[in-house]
Amino acid sequence: MQRAEPQDFARVLSSMCTVPHPKARTAAERFLTTNPGDPGTYETVAALEEKAIGMLGAVAGHPSAGGYIASGGTEANIQAVRIARNRARTHRDVTSPNVVVPESAHFSFTKAADVLGIELRRAPLTDYRVDTDAMAALADEETVLMVGVAGTTEYGRVDPIPDIATLAHEYDALCHVDAAWGGFVLPFTGHEWNFAHAPIDTMTIDPHKMGQAVVPAGGLLARTQELLNPLAIDTPYLESTSQVTLTGTRSGAGVASAVGAMDALWPEGYRKAATTGQENAEWFANELSARGYAVVDPVLPLVAADIPHETIRKLRDRDWRISKTSSGELRIVMMPHVTREMLTAFVSDLDRIGQK
């Protein structure tokens, strides 16, 4: 049934969210009145959440992973830091915990540092990937967590995850992988990024990004369910006895849509989206290169290019929703709703407007 969308994705090239798969939408609507935060009352969706984590674990190379469907990648990242911080109180002798992350790490780690009262140390990059020697130089006996990004926000790069995990464990720190966006693309590449490739401890992987589920459906995975214990808060009046989530009441629609999407799309649907996205990224990168723009070659379905600020402003005036890297480059994310036609139209507008 055609709905009048208030959000027309026809010109959205900026978002890491996308049009949900029809089965995700149907599931969301069906479970709109459920709350997995109260599993004693809402048993059906509580069972669905277990199923969702099993499926998410399979995508991430660890079908028996622990975890839960979070409000989003921000919550998952905050909670990963909180696990490490709280665990260090019982397992380590740390007074001023710090976390070492790549400079490319999402701003949710800055938020986590403020919220959780930990020190954030950002390691510089080489060729858009974190320099693990620099991470080692920043680490010390108070380091509780090291983070690698699998699909960076601005350039779509994959950090050297196995090296980061090894390094983290040398410091008796946990290792977290932020695959919020990359997690549903990377299984179809040769990158080493997940629980099967490296001894990582936790991961962020969001069904509501490349997973094509509805918002809100982020994902926090842990190698074991026990790893989540430092997050537990007693819940006296609920039929269940404690909860590990950051939020209380939660969206059953998000949980159900995650199951619906993964059921419909894993693995072939996601493979197709990843392949098409990468083809689009490479086509687009070539189009910009051919016009003389400096382009960051896409490793994953995301393209950054040096376009004049004035041109970007004019493209936005023509209703293109586009983003910029912190260096000011144009950044286009090849989500499943982004078609070759959209990109062709964009390039046409660029030609009309662009000056070099």
Added chain:
Amino acid sequence: MQRAEPQDFARVLSSMCTVPHPKARTAAERFLTTNPGDPGTYETVAALEEKAIGMLGAVAGHPSAGGYIASGGTEANIQAVRIARNRARTHRDVTSPNVVVPESAHFSFTKAADVLGIELRRAPLTDYRVDTDAMAALADEETVLMVGVAGTTEYGRVDPIPDIATLAHEYDALCHVDAAWGGFVLPFTGHEWNFAHAPIDTMTIDPHKMGQAVVPAGGLLARTQELLNPLAIDTPYLESTSQVTLTGTRSGAGVASAVGAMDALWPEGYRKAATTGQENAEWFANELSARGYAVVDPVLPLVAADIPHETIRKLRDRDWRISKTSSGELRIVMMPHVTREMLTAFVSDLDRIGQK
């Protein structure tokens, strides 16, 4: 259109969430693919959120309140504590911040204390309402926030909000009101609980509870938008420059449903639900009293009663979703979906099962 609900509310007496108003559901479905966490991309729902806060402010006695639609009451409570903690760094000389709350305060304050690294001090109650002398005894020069609850989770009581606000400001602390559940009922009572009644600073008030919006739609209100500044985190790659929310990507469906619900129900629809809920609470309390059970007289649409644990267990075996207070009493919340027929059926089952 009739949908097969996986969550049948016909026997749900435990939840503080309810069946969303049809206009809330329609709005949610329409905005299912939008993300107000990226207002530059999703402009329509960003404007809706401003509208939602204006409406929520009107319900809470302050139409020009600042705030945002949160993932839920837990986030709103965490953020209220975070505002007070962060603000104290610049406005106060505090090294070990503490927060004074009633013993009846929701477990999200325990979660907030863990997450934010602050000390929680719980003041005892007298007749189920917090003892402000006890709050004063617990406060000191490191107290950054005092909390009053307007509609307590277990007994539906309203704390002496004006006194708590006065006390908080004597200690140069902020005053937060948790009206997550009570906020859409209290306007139709004589209680003093909101921004017009007392110099409170922040409030939690959740559209997805008595507001009849879909999950997730919590609400954080502040007397001024500036009060939210201590929460701000820069957002480099978004078209907007910073965000104050705890989560990143957010549900546009929740925001839109809040507007849809309040548009349809404020004030007369909410008045009706509050009145009916209170009538149901009083009827139910009388039925239990008449059977010899000790009942906590309902001040708001929530009833607690001393029922044997074995009876509660058997009622749950008959598929009634009911909760217990931390003292083990039966606790029934008269949400809009709870009908006199449901309660009559429940009492019948209680008679069949109950032993006294």
